[in-house]
Amino acid sequence: MxxxxxxxxxxxxxxxxxxxxxxxxxxxxxxxxxxxxxxxxxxxxxxxxxxxxxxxxxxxxxxxxxxxxxxxxxxxxxxxxxxxxxxxxxxxxxxxxxxxxxxxxxxxxxxxxxxxxxxxxxxxxxxxxxxxxxxxxxxxxxxxxxxxxxxxxxxxxxxxxxxxxxxxxxxxxxxxxxxxxxxxxxxxESGVLTGKGLAWGGSQVRTEATGFGAVFFVNEMLKAKGDSLEGKRVVVSGSGNVATYAIEKVHELGGTVVACSDSSGYVVDEKGIDLEVLKEVKEIQRGRIVDYARLRGENVKFVGGGSIWDVPADIAIPCATQNELDGNDAKQLIDHGCTIVAEGANMPCSPDAIRLFTDAGVLFAPGKAANAGGVATSALEMQQNASRDSWSFEHTEERLADIMRGIHDRCLHTAEEYGAPGNYVVGANIAGFIQVADAMLALGVI
The missing domain is CATH 3.40.50.10860 (Leucine Dehydrogenase, chain A, domain 1)
Structure with missing residues (x-):
């Protein structure tokens, strides 16, 4: 420092x-x-x-x-x-x-x-x-x-x-x-809160935005190295809103999410997490992840406690809570050949984990970049509220995809400019800092 x-x-x-x-x-x-x-x-x-x-x-x-x-x-x-x-x-x-x-x-x-x-x-x-x-x-x-x-x-x-x-x-x-x-x-005042219901001022895609956005970011990371999500094995921690829609978008883009979790443990479903069953359990029954295993049958394994990061994956997307993925978990992912980790939650990876990923050449996307889709779509909701307008799902999703593409490119280019090529943490922190700092200087000492 x-x-x-x-x-x-x-x-x-x-x-x-x-x-x-x-x-x-x-x-x-x-x-x-x-x-x-x-x-x-x-x-x-x-x-x-x-x-x-x-x-x-x-x-x-x-x-x-x-x-x-x-x-x-x-x-x-x-x-x-x-x-x-x-x-x-x-x-x-x-x-x-x-x-x-x-x-x-x-x-x-x-x-x-x-x-x-x-x-x-x-x-x-x-x-x-x-x-x-x-x-x-x-x-x-x-x-x-x-x-x-x-x-x-x-x-x-x-x-x-x-x-x-x-x-x-x-x-x-x-x-x-x-x-x-x-x-x-x-x-x-519709614009005072975001995440509202569609019938009373909410925006299409807001529910899906954080999960979708994280996967859009991962897809851009893969594109930057000439690859895609097609055929990739993915593990997503959590089973709430962010995790659910990250799983949906991974499947839509050709990957397979084989595991997800809650605070009681995790499930492994080698055929791919069934979104209809997951939504039934978590959104309608307000149940636990073990109920997913019960409904899906004997081919799904539930592990009480333990670490979901023991499950081998090409890509890991932690979507639960802060510091859920520590140094030991990072070693497991690296040993199993994981090549990309993107934070769907806020700061889910510990400093030790991030250091290990960086040293091992695993591409790592920090939450301030990878999970920005939620707040981006909230701002789009504010825009619609201010203009008394309502956009289609397709138009809003395309706006989200464009924003995530822009964030990815900005992080990548800034990291390159400041001598840390491929380091999304450095790129995100510096790009975000400079924009805010310049505005603060323009406004005077306040």
Missing amino acids: HAKLQNLYEQVLQRNPGEAEFHQAVTEVFDSLSPVVDKHPHYADAAVITRLCEPERQIIFRVPWIDDAGQIHVNRGFRVEFNSALGPYKGGLRFHPSVYLGIVKFLGFEQIFKNALTGLPIGGGKGGSDFDPKGRSDAEVMRFCQSFMTELYRHIGEYTDVPAGDIGVGGREIGYLFGQYKRITNRY
């Missing part, structure tokens, strides 16, 4: 103690910026990097709600509005017991660069709560969402901050959140 960056990095650690995930995200970016600081020292001298690591606003609030038995619960809500140099803050809400300020800041920091890479006018932010929607009734989830939005509404708006979904926040939750926002403000 460059000496100037090392000093700044130590300041970040001191100012943000105990936030391991945020530290990890900052480290990855700083490790890429040395050639930028050498070539353009004014970025460090103007304190752009220091300001970039300090959120513009951090909001923490109490969320009281009543369960079906009349018991009062109190959760904690968060919204970190990190950087608005390029546009209104944009980023999802995560409802999960693991959520605390450090995770929200890591996600928000990543979002700055991810959103910049799309080329669309959106800044970076993130939010959520330590509320766990698993096992809760629709009525309980509704009451929680209404309480959450009763505080959050005063901090958001289509020109200020535009939340969306993330882990634990799907169409159901977005509906309850938007309904409460509309009720409190007495305004139908």
